[in-house]
Amino acid sequence: MTAELSYTPLDTIEDHVYYVRQMYNSGITRDLAWRKQQLKQLYSLVKDNEARFYEALKRDMNKPQSEAFSGDVQPVMEECLYFLDNLDSLAKDEKVKARLAMHAMEKLVIRKDPLGVVLIIGCWNYPVQLSLVPLAGAIAAGNTVILKLSEISTHTAALITELFPKYMDTRCYRIVNGAVEETTALLSHHFNHIFYTGNSTVGKIVMAAASKNLTPVTLELGGKSPALITPDANMQTVANRIAFGKFYNCGQICIAVDYVLVPKTHVDQFVAAFKKTVTEWFGQHPKQSKDYARIVSLRHVDRIAGMLNNRKSGTVVMGGDIDREARYIAPTLVTDVEFNDEVLMGDEIFGPILPVITYDSLDDAIQMINKNAPPLVLYVFSQKKKLTEKVLKYTQSGGVCVNDCLMHQAEYSLPFGGVGNSGLGNYHGPRSFRAFTHERSIMTKKQNLEFLMNVRYPPYTSTRLSLLRTLMLTHPAVVWLKSHRSPLKAAAILIILLAIYLKRK
Numbered sequence: 001m002t003a004e005l006s007y008t009p010l011d012t013i014e015d016h017v018y019y020v021r022q023m024y025n026s027g028i029t030r031d032l033a034w035r036k037q038q039l040k041q042l043y044s045l046v047k048d049n050e051a052r053f054y055e056a057l058k059r060d061m062n063k064p065q066s067e068a069f070s071g072d073v074q075p076v077m078e079e080c081l082y083f084l085d086n087l088d089s090l091a092k093d094e095k096v097k098a099r100l101a102m103h104a105m106e107k108l109v110i111r112k113d114p115l116g117v118v119l120i121i122g123c124w125n126y127p128v129q130l131s132l133v134p135l136a137g138a139i140a141a142g143n144t145v146i147l148k149l150s151e152i153s154t155h156t157a158a159l160i161t162e163l164f165p166k167y168m169d170t171r172c173y174r175i176v177n178g179a180v181e182e183t184t185a186l187l188s189h190h191f192n193h194i195f196y197t198g199n200s201t202v203g204k205i206v207m208a209a210a211s212k213n214l215t216p217v218t219l220e221l222g223g224k225s226p227a228l229i230t231p232d233a234n235m236q237t238v239a240n241r242i243a244f245g246k247f248y249n250c251g252q253i254c255i256a257v258d259y260v261l262v263p264k265t266h267v268d269q270f271v272a273a274f275k276k277t278v279t280e281w282f283g284q285h286p287k288q289s290k291d292y293a294r295i296v297s298l299r300h301v302d303r304i305a306g307m308l309n310n311r312k313s314g315t316v317v318m319g320g321d322i323d324r325e326a327r328y329i330a331p332t333l334v335t336d337v338e339f340n341d342e343v344l345m346g347d348e349i350f351g352p353i354l355p356v357i358t359y360d361s362l363d364d365a366i367q368m369i370n371k372n373a374p375p376l377v378l379y380v381f382s383q384k385k386k387l388t389e390k391v392l393k394y395t396q397s398g399g400v401c402v403n404d405c406l407m408h409q410a411e412y413s414l415p416f417g418g419v420g421n422s423g424l425g426n427y428h429g430p431r432s433f434r435a436f437t438h439e440r441s442i443m444t445k446k447q448n449l450e451f452l453m454n455v456r457y458p459p460y461t462s463t464r465l466s467l468l469r470t471l472m473l474t475h476p477a478v479v480w481l482k483s484h485r486s487p488l489k490a491a492a493i494l495i496i497l498l499a500i501y502l503k504r505k
Ligand code: NAD
Pocket: 121, 122, 123, 124, 125, 126, 130, 148, 149, 150, 151, 152, 178, 179, 180, 183, 184, 197, 198, 199, 200, 202, 205, 219, 220, 221, 222, 223, 253, 254, 255, 348, 350, 376, 423
């Protein structure tokens, strides 16, 4: 059992920020061996206490162990191992080739400097992953960190808070717990980067606060992510994968399928296949299934129930039951939903309700997707590459997953982030390292060749100017030659062959 979550006293927040800044200035986090040690500790924090994390996540939202493993525990452990394996290459100076003839002899490198003191504001739906994965990136890049855990997933926040000082160097990495007041107090301080995960309303508050100090931000937000099915799709496979993308953590995932676009001609087939999947997975009474999560709080139950009950269109063809006290909302399918239903299709659902919208032509479906702000992810289910490419060409989204749901987020070799309203910046693996790094350009010159360098100095003469032109501006002929490299090569070979032939004759 974990202790209750207690909030950090407001009057101590300034001290925490001050202290980790002092530690950053001490240079302790510059050392790669030291960073690796901290990453090993972070790995052990999760590994040694896996069972306790499962218990805390179960208490917070009845998260099934398999989902807690793949959505919370595994990503943190895998990310720590990735950085342990790759930190040396990520952190080493990157050599760069000079573009200007003037710098052909110089040493040019990009040094991977830490940004400084980073504020990470976590979210409740994946409270382990969304706090500790960015933390791993910030540690790897050499920053000190203030970590603000989500106050909504209290049991997990309490557990991380209890374990943190046993594993991590709390001189450099500190947790601040609390809600709006504590976060607001934190945001009044100067950080060198703020990494926020949550909704776009708070995202704007974070960005406004950051702008006062010109602090860069990463905003991991949400939105209405559609799944578009084309007529050729194998409907049972599609139904399985969409059900996975909708009911994983009871729909409380930023990349959940928010609504589905089905060809009018195939809607009955989709509904039948979807019902079959849900019954196979959760039985006739999903409330009794050990594999179905609960909504995190009564506030969110009321919000989702309000969307369902006050909808302006659609028929509930599966589910619809709600037990407020048990924070249970059944896996629910609503057909005949109008795209312009301002209740069901207004905000992100973030719960287990799936509206089905039909379309006549692919162009209509694309038009509907483009009426909303660019989503965090776009799901396309099609066996025809041409159709998939058409959808991708005329839409925008943070990411895309073709013929599956969620798995693109689990693959950390891909950057993860939104675009426009769904977020700013991205992370995971090398992109996390980059998000928390300042690329410092370093040019190192020798104190010789002054006779050449003086073409830059006054008194300016026409001879110096023409030399300067040659040294600083690529000649258009070089660009032309490079772009015609292949045809020129082919022409030269032809001429040589012709010469050999003529000589023999
Ligand atoms: P939330 O309201 O719990 O907010 C997240 C964090 O912001 C918490 O730490 C909270 O303390 C802080 N916060 C809340 N109100 C604040 C305020 N007024 N001022 C300062 N800080 C404040 O999270 P939520 O909105 O319920 O989360 C759901 C949203 O997050 C969905 O839109 C979802 O799509 C998005 N999300 C995105 C990702 C991603 O990786 N892109 C991941 C998870 C969730």
